[in-house]
Each structure stands twice: as C-alpha cells, then as structure tokens.
Amino acid sequence: MHVPTTTPVLIVGGGPVGLTLSILLSRYGVDHLLAEARPGTSRHPKARGISARSMEVFRRCGLEEAVRDAGLPASQVFFYRGRDLVDPDFVRDGVPHEASEGAGNTPSPGMICSQDALEPVLSGRARASAGDRVRFGTRLLSFTQDEEGVSTELEDRADGERRTVRAGWLVGCDGAASTVRAGAGVRMDGPTGLGHFLSVRFEAPLGGVVADRASASYFLTPPGRGGFMAVDNDRHWIYQYPFDPEDPRGDEDLGDRKHLEDLVRTAAGIPGLDVTVRDTMIWRMDAQLASGYRAGRVLLAGDAAHVIPPTGGHGMNTGIGDVDNLAWKLAAVATGRATEALLDSYEAERRPVARQVIDLSTDNARARAGYRIDDELLLTAAYRSTAVVPDPAAPARPPLDPSGYHPSGAPGVRAPHARLAGPSGISSTLDLVGPGFTLITASQDPAWQQQADAAAAAGVPVTVRRLGGGQLSEEHPGSFHQLCGLPPSGAVLVRPDGHIAWRASSPATGPDLLRILRRVLTGAPWTTATSP
Missing domain, CATH: 3.40.30.120 (Glutaredoxin)
Known part of the structure; x- marks a missing residue:
C-alpha cells in the first residue's frame, strides 16, 4: 500500500461528501489523503436529488455540465402521485427546471442524479486532481490525537497491509455508522426507527408505461405502498417498500427474489411485468444530530454529523454544504493564513442548518405524500459566527x-x-x-x-x-x-x-x-x- 506517512488532511469516506471535500481541497491547493473502505463507488442509486445549492458548488468546481449529463433530463423533474404506475387518475406536480435555467435565483437549478451515477463523476475529478491520494479499498482501523495532529492506522483491504499515517486534521465523512465519530467520542442525539424500508433495484421495461407521466419519483397513494424512484425512466428503477420489522403479522420473506418481483408487479399495477431484481438494501429512517462537529483535530461532515430523513431530499445536499463550508477554512488553517479558532465557526454555522433540516424533513415524513420538495431551501442558509x-x-x-x-x-x-x-x-x-x-x-x-x-x-x-x-x-x-x-x-x-x-x-x-x-x-x- 503506497500511502504517504504524513498529510495535512485525512478524509475518511469516499461518498459524495468526502469526494466533494477532496475536490475542494485540491482547488484550494491543500495536499490531502482520502481513504474509503469500499473497493469502488456505489452500485446502489441511494441519494438522488441534487439541490440548487449543491449544483452551485459543482459549478464552482467546473463539474456542473458533467453532473447534468449523468442525471435525468430536466424535463422529467416532476413528482407523480397515484395508486400505481398505470392509475388513470394520477396527478403530477413540479416545474421542469429547464424552463428557469439561468434565471430567477440561481444559474444552477437542482436536478436528479442518482448516487451510483454521481460518484464516478466526483471520483474521476478527485483522482484527476489528487492522483493516488484518493484511495478506495482502504479502511481506517483506529486513531489517536494530540495537540499537534492525529495518528491513524489504515488497512489495505486487498492485501491486509497496515500503515500509520500522521494527519494534521482528520475529517469523518464516513456515514451514519461513522468510525471517526465513534473514535472521537461524539454522541448522536435524536430518534431512530421512524420507518423501515426495503429498496429494490430492478430492471423492467417501464419506459413505455410512463411515457406520458415521466417523473423523478412516483409516490403511491393507498392502497398502493411505497413508491418508485426513476434511475433512467426506462429500464432501471428502484422500488422503496415500507415494512414494520416488529409487526407479528408480517410473514414476508424480503430475501426471496420471486416475492420481491411480485411486490414490484403489484406496486406497478402490471401483473405480467417482466421484472429482474438486481439487488436490495434495507435501511432505517432516523433523525439524529451529532452533539458536536469538532473534537480537537477531528471534524465531522455529512451523515457522520447528521442523519436526515430522506423526505425532502436534503440529506446528501446538507453534507455537500458542510464540506463547502469546511474546505476553505481547513485550507486557511493549513496554509497558516488563519488560526485554528476559525474551525470553530464550522460547527457554529452548519449545525443550526442541519438541526432545522432534520426538523423539516421529519415533519415531511409525518405528512407522507403531502409535503413539498423545495429545491431552493438550502440557498436560504444564513450564518452567524x-x-x-x-x-x-x-x-x-x-x-x-x-x-x-x-x-x-x-x-x-x-x-x-x-x-x-x-x-x-x-x-x-x-x-x-x-x-x-x-x-x-x-x-x-x-x-x-x-x-x-x-x-x-x-x-x-x-x-x-x-x-x-x-x-x-x-x-x-x-x-x-x-x-x-x-x-x-x-x-x-x-x-x-x-x-x-x-x-x-x-x-x-x-x-x-x-x-x-x-x-x-x-x-x-x-x-x-x-x-x-
């Protein structure tokens, strides 16, 4: 494993938040190392909505066009509501962003680009800028910190080789189950288990079915359950199925492929639909906020700092806003232009934003299909620090x-x-x-x-x-x-x-x-x- 023994900044986590931080640090001329435990970028669509504020960040980094090319056309940014995909009484709301590009409040309106399509774009730019300092298949095992920096132990997951890396600053962008947060002793506060969902990634010839109602998301109204997320509005889809793991009446085998195919057919309203299940992911809806964003020389960003219900599409975007705020401050400190006290303004500015986003998203979750998705909410962020x-x-x-x-x-x-x-x-x-x-x-x-x-x-x-x-x-x-x-x-x-x-x-x-x-x-x- 060829990694440096020292680095000004070590980023742990190579999802959209960690990769964006790497891109920004390179833009500011700050040497850094990124360690991601996964062998490659995400195969599951996961997060999909990219807000206007995040698109402005990508625009500043010269990535806006590449991200748009990887996502759904602006003409499909609608939200469908119906009992199933063939409901004749469906309703569809939303305004295609292409109608307002370059006008109004932003030059970079939001869009839909699923995480499995976004991460390769970000990874490509991060690697182009930082080279082999962006390392997938590299896991953080442990770390200790002192007043001068952080000593970490990293493992190459391919061959098991371990190396000690000394970092000036350690940034945890490693998700809701953050190893960095746990090692720093930062607690998470807030409710968990607000809902449980099975995400089924599948292929089916639905492009012709939705041709007159193409949307980014298809919310199902009773008696329908859950909803469909368009990956390409043609053959590639996600079905999100809500379930109660504590319900004693539940006898569903969520691992049985035939049962999953039947769930998709029922939800689509097409009994004979040709369905091929590619993979599944079970996830839990939580609403939690870290008690602090900084512990000495350790900082947290993204899901490591806040777990936001997906109802509203602000989770990944709040994380991108975190690192946009943090990157320039780390750069100023690393280059000696600022004192370490500048980093205290990171929590002062970003934690109140996450608190309000969590509350709004939790309210949306309670409202079910009645909430409004606000592309420009994060444009309104106002900092005091x-x-x-x-x-x-x-x-x-x-x-x-x-x-x-x-x-x-x-x-x-x-x-x-x-x-x-x-x-x-x-x-x-x-x-x-x-x-x-x-x-x-x-x-x-x-x-x-x-x-x-x-x-x-x-x-x-x-x-x-x-x-x-x-x-x-x-x-x-x-x-x-x-x-x-x-x-x-x-x-x-x-x-x-x-x-x-x-x-x-x-x-x-x-x-x-x-x-x-x-x-x-x-x-x-x-x-x-x-x-x-």
Whole structure:
C-alpha cells in the first residue's frame, strides 16, 4: 500500500461528501489523503436529488455540465402521485427546471442524479486532481490525537497491509455508522426507527408505461405502498417498500427474489411485468444530530454529523454544504493564513442548518405524500459566527427560511445571483467567486483596490471584481447592488464558499479590509466595541 506517512488532511469516506471535500481541497491547493473502505463507488442509486445549492458548488468546481449529463433530463423533474404506475387518475406536480435555467435565483437549478451515477463523476475529478491520494479499498482501523495532529492506522483491504499515517486534521465523512465519530467520542442525539424500508433495484421495461407521466419519483397513494424512484425512466428503477420489522403479522420473506418481483408487479399495477431484481438494501429512517462537529483535530461532515430523513431530499445536499463550508477554512488553517479558532465557526454555522433540516424533513415524513420538495431551501442558509461580520442593519434570520429564498447582501447569506452579459464563461455573479476572498463592487474608487493590495501584502489575497464599465457587465445594470441593498460605492466581501463575510456602503465605512479579514481568520468574537 503506497500511502504517504504524513498529510495535512485525512478524509475518511469516499461518498459524495468526502469526494466533494477532496475536490475542494485540491482547488484550494491543500495536499490531502482520502481513504474509503469500499473497493469502488456505489452500485446502489441511494441519494438522488441534487439541490440548487449543491449544483452551485459543482459549478464552482467546473463539474456542473458533467453532473447534468449523468442525471435525468430536466424535463422529467416532476413528482407523480397515484395508486400505481398505470392509475388513470394520477396527478403530477413540479416545474421542469429547464424552463428557469439561468434565471430567477440561481444559474444552477437542482436536478436528479442518482448516487451510483454521481460518484464516478466526483471520483474521476478527485483522482484527476489528487492522483493516488484518493484511495478506495482502504479502511481506517483506529486513531489517536494530540495537540499537534492525529495518528491513524489504515488497512489495505486487498492485501491486509497496515500503515500509520500522521494527519494534521482528520475529517469523518464516513456515514451514519461513522468510525471517526465513534473514535472521537461524539454522541448522536435524536430518534431512530421512524420507518423501515426495503429498496429494490430492478430492471423492467417501464419506459413505455410512463411515457406520458415521466417523473423523478412516483409516490403511491393507498392502497398502493411505497413508491418508485426513476434511475433512467426506462429500464432501471428502484422500488422503496415500507415494512414494520416488529409487526407479528408480517410473514414476508424480503430475501426471496420471486416475492420481491411480485411486490414490484403489484406496486406497478402490471401483473405480467417482466421484472429482474438486481439487488436490495434495507435501511432505517432516523433523525439524529451529532452533539458536536469538532473534537480537537477531528471534524465531522455529512451523515457522520447528521442523519436526515430522506423526505425532502436534503440529506446528501446538507453534507455537500458542510464540506463547502469546511474546505476553505481547513485550507486557511493549513496554509497558516488563519488560526485554528476559525474551525470553530464550522460547527457554529452548519449545525443550526442541519438541526432545522432534520426538523423539516421529519415533519415531511409525518405528512407522507403531502409535503413539498423545495429545491431552493438550502440557498436560504444564513450564518452567524466569528467568520461573519455582524451588520446592525440586517434583520435577524433563522438558519433557513422555509418561506422561500429572498436575495440579500446581509453578511452570512449566500451572495445573490445576478445575470452577467460577459465575458465568455461568466454568466452569473456567482461565477466571480474564486478560491480566495472576493470583493465585488460597482465602484471605480481606487480605494477598494488599494485596500485589497494591502491585504495581499499582509498575506491574505483578495480579488476585486468590478461590475459595469469594464468587461463585467450586468444584463440589468445595478441589479447586484440593488439585491445587496448597497449604493454603487459599496462592496461585499465574499468568502470562498460564496457566503458574504462583510458589506460596506463605501471604502471609508468602518474598518479597512485588512482588519476585517484578520478578525474573520482569527476567529475573534465580534462585539459592539469591535464591530464596524
């Protein structure tokens, strides 16, 4: 097993969350090692819905087109409800995302791409960037930590060879049964067993059956049970069958292929359907949140930090949001631009979001087929932490706003999307966000560039992006600053994850840029006396 003996960051877990973290760390120039116990990417579709916010992350990494090519066409992003697949009284809701691409609140609307199709795309990019530092078939056996780092023991599952790797930071992206979380002594709080399901991956010639009702998900109403998840809306499908393992009346053999084929035929409403079962997976619906996201030099992300009911499609997406938040902070600490205290803002910002997502998804589970899937919910995330400069003019906001996305320039929120007319390859203000801090302004005042130059001279590069008057022209001049609630002389300082760290109405407003950046990167608390 050819692995390094030391690494700044060790990622444990190579699902969508761990692979996205690897891609982001490579983008920030941070050396790292990823260890995944499985021999390869997932064969089961598992998670399928990719929200607008996750697509924006993939867009920033240059992966949006590849992910879209791997998923369902936008014209099929509907949600079907009926007694079975041939119910003449079916209803279908949802709006095809192709109708709004590039418009509205995001340049990157959500889509359906099952995990078995997504992971190869992410793995390919991660390997292209990090090479053999992305290692499948490698298991974490144990670890110990001290003030300087984490000593881990890894095992190559093919030949049993073991190696000790010393990491500056260990990030657990290893799922609900996280070895990293258990080793760090972090507990999970919340109910388990909210439901039990059998997922049956099968092949059947259903493309013609659903041609007039093609959807991403097919929820079955009574007397139907469970629902169908489209993999390709043709031959490849998942049937999710709910069951009660404690029901003494249950006499079903969930391992019998003929019985499973009959379950699929009954649910589809087609007695003679030709069904071939490929594999099955039994899973339990839980709603749990880790008591903490950081324990010394160990951090948790994705299902290792929160287990979210799938009713709403926010589980994987919340995990992708975790690592988008964490990656730039790890990079800043690893390169010496920030103190370790910056990492405390990770839990402060992401744990409240997960708490609210869990609650909303649990409510959806109780509502059964009556809930609404909100593609833009995670766009509304608003952070409060030492990595965000408080703005007395900004109203207090919950972590998420279920009422809908409302563009704003308030510190802590995602920078709003405004359409740009050029140059080529840049069509949204979100495309201006780089791997470092970005200052976006419409002002031609040289003071903004002077402040950015002073920050760069002190070791904190800031890229100034000026809207209007040059190459960066808005389709609707002034729209970005209007959305941000700023005059043209103002600016917003955008973090590498696309969230606003600070806004000012002019270069002369409050402290200079370098002072703001130093306080953000050192994790010093903002008080009335120190706030701008």
